[in-house]
Amino acid sequence: MFGTSGIRGEFGTDVTAGLALCVGRALASDGRGRVVVGRDPRDTGPLLVDALTAGLRECGADVVRLGEVPTPTVARSVEWYDADAGVTVTASHNPPEDNGIKLWSADGSAVVGDEQDDIVERLKRDDYDTKRWDEIGNTRTESNARRRHVDAIVDAVTVDPPLSVVVDVGNGSGRLTSDVLRQLGCEVETMNALPDGEFPSRPSEPTAQNCEGLQRVVAESDADMGVAHDGDADRMMAVTETGRFVPGDVLLALFARQQAVPRARVAVPIDVSMAVQDELSQVGAETTYTKVGDGHVAARTTEHDVVFGGEPSGAWIWPTVTRCPDGPLAAAKLAALVTNHGSLDALVDDVHQVPIRRENIRTDAKREVVERVRAMVADRYENVTTVDGVRVDHDDGWFLVRASGTEPLVRVTAEARDGDRMESLLDSALDLVTTAADTVDAETSPA
Structure with a gap:
C-alpha cells in the first residue's frame, strides 16, 4: 500500500475517496489529536481532502486545512500549528491521472518504518475508534502557512549579491519560490506558474528532457541560473547560466560538499553516484547509504553526525532547518551557493563526474x-x-x-x-x- 513516498497511484482504482476516509480514520484512531492537511493542484485533490478530513474528524481529530500549498509547507506546518501529524494529498511528480497521500510525523519528517506499519495494520483490520456525535473533531482553515514558509526560508538564507533566476513552477505548487527569491533581492522570471493539475506545460517530474524549455529560456537570457519543481515542490532541479541541466548526482555532490566537515556524514540512497563520495572524501567526510526514498534519508539525518541528506531525483534535506525535502529552500540555498562562487557552470565543472x-x-x-x-x-x-x-x-x-x-x-x-x-x-x-x-x-x- 505504501511506497517510498506514501500511497500513490491512479485515482479511482489505486487511490479512492474511500481509502482517504480510512487513512484519516486510522491516523486519528492512532492518537493524532490535531492534523494539518494540504494538497497539490490536481483536480481530484479537493475530493480526497474532504474524505480524509471526514475520517479524521469522525475519529475525534481536529483538522487544520491549508488548501493548495507545497508539500514542504505541510510538513513544516505540523510544528507551526502544534499538530501531531500532517497529510499532503499529492502524487508529486506522477502524471495528472494519479493522486496520493503522504504522511508527516510530529517532527516534520516523512512517516516510515514502524509508524507507517502501525497505520497499515489498522487499515488492514478496518479498526477505527469512531466517536459519538458530540465528540467529533473540529476543522478550521489557515491561510497564512504559505507566508510563514516564505518568511522561514528568507530568515535562513542570504543571497548577496542577489542573482537573476528563472523559476519553472511546472503548473504545480512551487510558485512561492519566486516570492522567496524576490524577498532575498533576486530578479525573478517565472515559467508555468499558474497552478493546473493537468500539468499542461510539461510533465511534472523535473528531468532534463522535461526541462528543455527552462534550459532554452535561461540560455537565451542573462539569468544566472534556473530552477524547476515537480507538482508539489518537494523536488528542485537546476539549470546553469548557459542552459545546462545539472545532473542530480552533481547537485547532490555540490550541496553535500558545502555542508560537510571532517568526520561528518551525508545520507544518500543506495543508487547515488560515486562522485558524491569522491567530493566528500576531499574534506574528510563520507556517505551513509539508505534505502531509496526521502523518508529513509530523513530518518538517517537524525543521527548526530549526519549534516545533510539528498537524493539525485531532487530531494534535498538540511536537518538543522527541516527534515522534509523542501524545493523552495533548496532553490534559495543554491542561489546562495552560486552567489558565493560566482558561476553555477564553474561549480558543476569542478565536480568530477563518474559515468x-x-x-x-x-x-x-x-x-x-x-x-x-x-x-x-x-x-x-x-x-x-x-x-x-x-x-x-x-x-x-x-x-x-x-x-x-x-x-x-x-x-x-x-x-x-x-x-x-x-x-x-x-x-x-x-x-x-x-x-x-x-x-x-x-x-x-x-x-
Whole structure:
C-alpha cells in the first residue's frame, strides 16, 4: 500500500475517496489529536481532502486545512500549528491521472518504518475508534502557512549579491519560490506558474528532457541560473547560466560538499553516484547509504553526525532547518551557493563526474520481476546487496535493479569509472530484467 513516498497511484482504482476516509480514520484512531492537511493542484485533490478530513474528524481529530500549498509547507506546518501529524494529498511528480497521500510525523519528517506499519495494520483490520456525535473533531482553515514558509526560508538564507533566476513552477505548487527569491533581492522570471493539475506545460517530474524549455529560456537570457519543481515542490532541479541541466548526482555532490566537515556524514540512497563520495572524501567526510526514498534519508539525518541528506531525483534535506525535502529552500540555498562562487557552470565543472545511467522498464509486476532478478544473480555474482532491490558490485563499478516505490516501473542504474564499462554493466542489468520479466509473464499467462 505504501511506497517510498506514501500511497500513490491512479485515482479511482489505486487511490479512492474511500481509502482517504480510512487513512484519516486510522491516523486519528492512532492518537493524532490535531492534523494539518494540504494538497497539490490536481483536480481530484479537493475530493480526497474532504474524505480524509471526514475520517479524521469522525475519529475525534481536529483538522487544520491549508488548501493548495507545497508539500514542504505541510510538513513544516505540523510544528507551526502544534499538530501531531500532517497529510499532503499529492502524487508529486506522477502524471495528472494519479493522486496520493503522504504522511508527516510530529517532527516534520516523512512517516516510515514502524509508524507507517502501525497505520497499515489498522487499515488492514478496518479498526477505527469512531466517536459519538458530540465528540467529533473540529476543522478550521489557515491561510497564512504559505507566508510563514516564505518568511522561514528568507530568515535562513542570504543571497548577496542577489542573482537573476528563472523559476519553472511546472503548473504545480512551487510558485512561492519566486516570492522567496524576490524577498532575498533576486530578479525573478517565472515559467508555468499558474497552478493546473493537468500539468499542461510539461510533465511534472523535473528531468532534463522535461526541462528543455527552462534550459532554452535561461540560455537565451542573462539569468544566472534556473530552477524547476515537480507538482508539489518537494523536488528542485537546476539549470546553469548557459542552459545546462545539472545532473542530480552533481547537485547532490555540490550541496553535500558545502555542508560537510571532517568526520561528518551525508545520507544518500543506495543508487547515488560515486562522485558524491569522491567530493566528500576531499574534506574528510563520507556517505551513509539508505534505502531509496526521502523518508529513509530523513530518518538517517537524525543521527548526530549526519549534516545533510539528498537524493539525485531532487530531494534535498538540511536537518538543522527541516527534515522534509523542501524545493523552495533548496532553490534559495543554491542561489546562495552560486552567489558565493560566482558561476553555477564553474561549480558543476569542478565536480568530477563518474559515468552513470538510469533506465526505467515499465511493468505491472515490478516486485515479482525484481525478486526473479534476485534469484538469478544469487549464484552468478559474489558481491550482491539486497537492502533495496538487487545491487551487484564489481571492483570497477556496480548496477542496481529495484522496483519503483511510486510507479509501475523497474528502475535500473549502472555506474563505472570507465564509460564503456558502465554501458556493459547497464546492458547486463537490462538483460537480467528483460529475462526476468519474460519469465514472470510466462508464469502468469493463462495456459
